[in-house]
Amino acid sequence: MSIVKHRKMVHHYQPSPAEEARARGREAGYSGGYEEGYLKGRADYIVKSHTESFPFRQLHVLYVASGKGFPYSPMDEAISTTLRGLVAQVTVIEPGQPVCEIAYQLMPDLVLVLDGMFVQNEQLDDIRRQGIKTAVWLTDDPYYTDMTTENVNHYDYVFTLESNCIPYYQQLGCKQVYHLPFAAFPDFYKPVRTPSPQRRDVSFIGSAYWNRIEFLSPIMDRLMQYNTLINGIWWDRLPNFAAYRDRIEVNKWMGPQETSDAYNASKIVINLHRSHEDDSVNNNAVKIPAASPNPRTFEISACATLQLTDSRSDLAKLYTPGKEIETYNSPEELLDKIQYYLHHEQERREIALNALDRTLREHTYGHRLNQLLSIVFP
Template identity: 45%
Template sequence: MGVAGRIAPEQGMLRDIKVFYVKEGFTSLDDGIIEALQGLVREVVPLHESQDAAQLAAEQRPDLVIVLNGTRFPLSQVDALRNLGIPTALWLVDDPYHTDISSVSAPHYSFVFTHEINCLSFYRALGCGRVHYLPLAAGRSTYFPKKADITQHTDICFIGNGFVNRIAFFDRIAPFLADKKVLIAGWWWDRLTNYALLKDKIKLNADWMPPGETSSCYNGAKIVVNLHRSDDDPSNFNSRGIAGHSINPRTYEICATGAFQLTDTRGDLADLYVPEKEIATYASPEEFIEKAAYYLEHADERVAIGLRGLRRTLEEHTYRRRLAQLIQTVFSG
């Protein structure tokens, strides 16, 4: 299956429609989506999930309601919107980790878009008639190349929660990180067995670091690490054990800053970036250490890979392209 985001043009005239967008609370995603919609349609109305979208829709008659994830958006609202004859589109960006929740909500929507290619058959089996693969992207007004403050310069940077697989991984590489300038930011990193060894490198309980600061940290790092959450983490709502094949939003956001990214692999990564040319990969802690050590010593190669990843992101992985494809799909009949 081709990548939906490559079909829609980046430029084009505004479509004469009004769109309600129901935010999830992921600032970096919400801001990127709203900005993209503002360049694609006549009017965008951002809404909080607690607002009475159905009542507003009855008064304002939007042509489409887009809901991000929808974990806290009442299904009574979705049903009321559809009863008004207004198309509803659910874009699921946490698959497969929250599929126990989305399995209940998805059938209520006119259209289901998921960033997880491995969930297409899952939603179709639930009776969702119009299910589409729509990868994530990077918000260009937040994630872009810029000069980072000297205090944000690091050898290696990782920003994200300390899920079980990440804790195990970083415990394995802790001796390698010990003599490097490292930033690890997020919740639960005090669960590390080697916490004392890395304590001065950890910004604990900082998962909600503002996107602008996150972008600056990416820009200041020689190597930005990406490590996907495991499918069976105890915090997941994925009782069916659906495997994750698609890359996370962090993949695009890191590349959008022009930073060098060293990431674990997912099934669709090679359809979106060229491994070892636009993004570097590892399959084990030992390979990570080998590649990190190499690229710390080979700045020219590191910078070249980061720039190629940046170019690919700007050309193909923007929210404008993703939302243009979503809108095209909804209104193509």
């Protein structure tokens, strides 16, 4: 008697290419959602763990705003709002008002001027003769030194965001000159808790100065292969602008909220500084080179977004390259690092979070204004 064993035929299902693609998409979506959620959670923890505490001074500061409107008005708001938490009284006026007369009436401890282009030097001299201390925080060094040259000697204290301008102003006879970079204002620039509905791989926000056009033009075709969006004025200067116009929002100034939203929506934000040698927009006849980073350096970092910036010599004093910020020195290196960090999520995330932590520890307007007040009132 023979026993015949019947084997059940098992058919293995083979998914179609379309189904495999959908599965990979779901997996990537879950992974991306997890990574972004982890980033947002860590960023929220870092923000909550930082509570700024600065000395409170029984001082009255008369703050003279820039008078230039946007994009300077957000700086005025950041400075005046921060000052109110540091001193007993803050009076804010515009440079078109009678600054000298108001100072006589109020007799503040300090007249602090932002930029100072529209304040008459004779008024400053009169204020100083009354024994009132005066200080200016220069906003555009070294790009407009031809104009600031005429003003700086009319202040007791000169604060500049460009370290290379310090010896220049000292040569002009200014005795109290200090490097005071701009900073991040956390009310404007901060991580958002919810995922952005408009995700970007790469963002660039800023004006299309000619050095930026020259730098980016050779790589634009490859840069735009990513989900890249650009916002700012003059970008129709690009040689092949028509090919990218659907992803370039041209001739629009973005306010702090909109800019912060764009940073938060981006995996990588490019920072490319303007040139100190562009005579089409600058007034820098002595060609003082720029060593210090721009305000965007701090604002991007405050949003917990990876920043790729061109190198400036002062940068390493403020952030550690490779740990808290990433740099590039050529168009090809910029592209290489974009590709690398878009495929190395954990490294991108850690640098972005380290940048946020360093910014909140050292680079807010609270830190800057506390430093300024400590110098004027030691």
